[in-house]
Amino acid sequence: MENKAFRHHAYKMYTRIRHGVLRRFDRRPLPVCVHGEITDAWPEADHVYVGFQMALRAATDDNS
Numbered sequence: 001m002e003n004k005a006f007r008h009h010a011y012k013m014y015t016r017i018r019h020g021v022l023r024r025f026d027r028r029p030l031p032v033c034v035h036g037e038i039t040d041a042w043p044e045a046d047h048v049y050v051g052f053q054m055a056l057r058a059a060t061d062d063n064s
Helices: 003-019 032-041
Strands: none
Touching (some): 003 032
16 A cells, blocks of 8 residues: 555544544645644655645535
């Protein structure tokens, strides 16, 4: 398993523990300390990360 997959899982587990299961378009940014610990534990070789992105809800998804 690559570090990217480990980071994704760690982000997801932290969010689930802290906020519970979120709905489809409900995203929460991680605290800087949590993000730092996760990226220190499973770093990317070039240290380039995507970062937090708000969920964009499409007009066709309003009825979900």
